[in-house]
Amino acid sequence: MKRNSRLSAVLHALLHMAERGAPMTSDELAVCLQTNPVVVRRTMAGLRDVGLVTSGRGHGGGWALARPLEAVTMRDIYSALGEPMLFQMGNATESPGCLVEQAVNHALDDAFRDAEAMLIARLGEVTLAMLAQDFKRRFAEHRALYQNKG
Template sequence: MRKDSRLSRMLHILIHMDHMEEAATSDHIATILNTNPVVVRRTMGCLREHNYVTSLKGHGGGWRLNVALEDITLLDIHNALGESSVFTIGLGDEHTECLIEEAVNRELASALEAAEALLLKRFGDISLAMLAKDFNT
C-alpha cells in the first residue's frame, strides 16, 4: 500500500518558501518534489483554503507563505490536507459475522485510535519554526 507523503512534502516546501524572496511557482515546487505541477497546485490549493499560502497569478506569480512558521503546526497542515489517517493498518472485513474478527477489529480500532490521538496531539505541539530552527541559525 502506498504511503501518503503529502504532509512531509508540504512541510518541506513551506520551510523552503519561508527562505524564498520571490513567489515559488508550481513548476519550481514540482522540481523540488520530483512531481507534476498539477499535483502541486492541487495540494497547495488545500493550504490556500486554510490561508496558509497565497497564490499570485501572472508574471512573478506563484505561491507565497501567508503565515509565520511559528504560527503553523504539523497538525494545522495535516488538517488542511484533509485529515487522512496517519496509519495504513486496516481492519478485516471478510468475515463480518465472525466473533473472532469482531474482537480483533474492536481491539485494533481502539489501539489505533489511541495511538492516532497521541500522535495528533504531538503534531499540535510542533511548529514549523521548530522544524526549521536548524536552518535558521
C-alpha cells in the same frame, strides 16, 4: 515525489517558501520537490482551502505562506493533507456480521485511535518556526565543518 511521504514533502516546500520572500510558482516547487507542477497544485490547493497558503495567478503569482511560521504547526499540515494518511488500516470488512471480527476490530480501533491521538499531539507541538530554526542550526554546523576542512 515518492511514496506516501507527502507530509514530508509539503513541509519541505513550505520552509523553502518561507526562505524566499516572494511567491514561488508550481514549476519552481516541482523542481524543488522532484515532482510535477500539477501534483504541486493539487496538493497546495488543499492547504489553501484551510487558509495555510495563498495562490495567485499571472505575473508575480504563485504560492506563498498565509501566516507567520510561528502560527503553523506540523499538525495543521497533517490535517490539511487528510489525516487518514497512515492509520486508515480499515478493518477487514465494513459489514461486521461476525462477532469475532467485531471483538477484534474494537480492540484494534482503540489502539490505533490512541496512537494517532498521540501522533497528532506531538505534531501540534512543533511549529514551522522551530523547524526553520533547526535548519539554521544545521546550516551553521555544516558551514563550520566545511571551513575546518578547507
